[in-house]
Amino acid sequence: MHWTVPKPHSECKVVLDDGTYIVVRQHGNLSGPRLLMCHGNGLAIDLYYPFWSHFESDYEVLVYDLRNHGWNERTHENDHNIVSMVCDVDAILDETSKKFGAKPTFGIYHSLSALIALLYSSQIFSTILTRQNSGFDGLILFDPPVYPSGPGESSEEFDHAVQTATARTKKRTEHFESHAQFVELMNFLPAFSRLVPGATELMAQSILRKCKDGGYQLRCPREYEARLTRFARTFAGQINFDEPPHPIKVVGADPVLPSSYLLTVDLSDMISVDFDFVADATHYMQIEKPELCAWYADDFITKVSSANH
Template identity: 40%
Template sequence: MTVRTIPEPRDTAAVELADGGTILLRRHGNPNGPRLVLSHGSSFSADAYFPFWSRLLPECDVVVYDLRNHGWNPLSDLGSHHMPMMVWDNLRVVRAIDRHFGPKPKIGIYHSVSAAIAVFQAIEENSFVGLVLFDPPVCPPGLSEARERAIRSAGPAMSKRAANRQAVFGRWEELAENYKKSQAFAFMDHDDIDLLARTTLRPCEAGFELCCPPAYEAKLFEQLYKWALAIDIFSFDFPLKVIGGDPTAAFSFLPTVGLEQISQVDYDFVPHTTHLLQLEQPRVCADLAIDFLDRSNLI
């Protein structure tokens, strides 16, 4: 077994949120390079994506952070764990990045729920010069009524599953073994699954507990697909790339919304991946992101 080791950040900073919560920023990579800002999908952590973002470190100034109530961040009130608050959090995050690490154009690289948050953030404020969105929960226009109903029903079903997750483990290896037995993680390298488990948990008296408790994850999933139907990514005037999981594969975690028919969007998918494509094929995903940023003259 290879233990994935994440390097110590070059810099860190704490961002105070509107409700008194905190988000911890970590800066890695080349401070003289173009600035990339990254976050993660619901219930995970930015550190779980290290096999992906480590490939960006030689050339780029990389700032990673966890969504509220995830990863490095302390747990705050469940009442504030919702999409509008997370959009406001992101607005504070990008301002804090410039304040603590110096102003510089920022390129957002986001996955899943953090991609949805970044889109709403971009509607509110011009925070980024470009966005790369991995399997964002967005819906192309002109969906059939049946497809829209299916998307609306996905949230409550996933919320119910999340609410029933095991929250406490005697050892982090127990969660890793659960993941390895699950078809949802079948395309991931086992060493990367170990990293995912370790970075999804925090120590507690009983051993380890989920950084994002089941009730918090369930609340976010309850809202997510209602918001997905309201997201418009087709009107931005900056470079935007969407990279999806394989639309021909049966999804195993979140339903992938294929955008290949939308000519206004620079869209690619990674064959033989699911919604967890950055965790399953980190090199391919990094190469696609770098290629787009290079073609867009952003790096």
């Protein structure tokens, strides 16, 4: 199986507070409801094409990469942090509304970008955001790295998972002679054994950058990726799901399977959150069972949209 990400209808360069920019790409049905999508730490949104391709016929699909990932240029490591990325969401919503017109927008986020979307929608950073946009009409979040922070709750297990993931990231191979070498390694790793056919080749195209002196390197340096994982620990327990500003759908990985990143949190007891998990799927569920994950998102959007009319 070979995946080819189509050329976008249009691009929107969103200038950030440090003078660099994020490239938002417009795909899909321009007359449909708007989806804004982003990816997990160290990855790139083009890797998720097996998932977001399911929305192209019915939705306007806006996709973007976190700063220092994917299509975006590398910037200083000091600016690679959660607070900056929350502000980036604000800038992206502002600029895409200006360029493509304002319309109802649902955010679809995975992993660390899901935490960033939750922080954006919370009141935690309200004093530093311009919010010159309508925000989200709803969020669909896949395996967000959060944990309950109420009385009697402990972060010990989550802290251990963060330490393990950070140490593993720092040891990651960062230079490859060819795409083929990268694909061979990814196909060997148990964490990626459930990906759809052709996904590791798509991963090579999406997260590697050609080096001037030959070979390929990770677009997001491993030090940057580890830095974000450490930052996640600071904010993962600060999310208040009791009174969300808009409907939220959370889709978790199969809790029986070994964790591929941080812990899968069961939010089924949260009345304010629509929670499901995908059986026999890991943290990378959108690239393992893309059709089912797309169905969860589409079904939620349909229900929310119907309730609003």
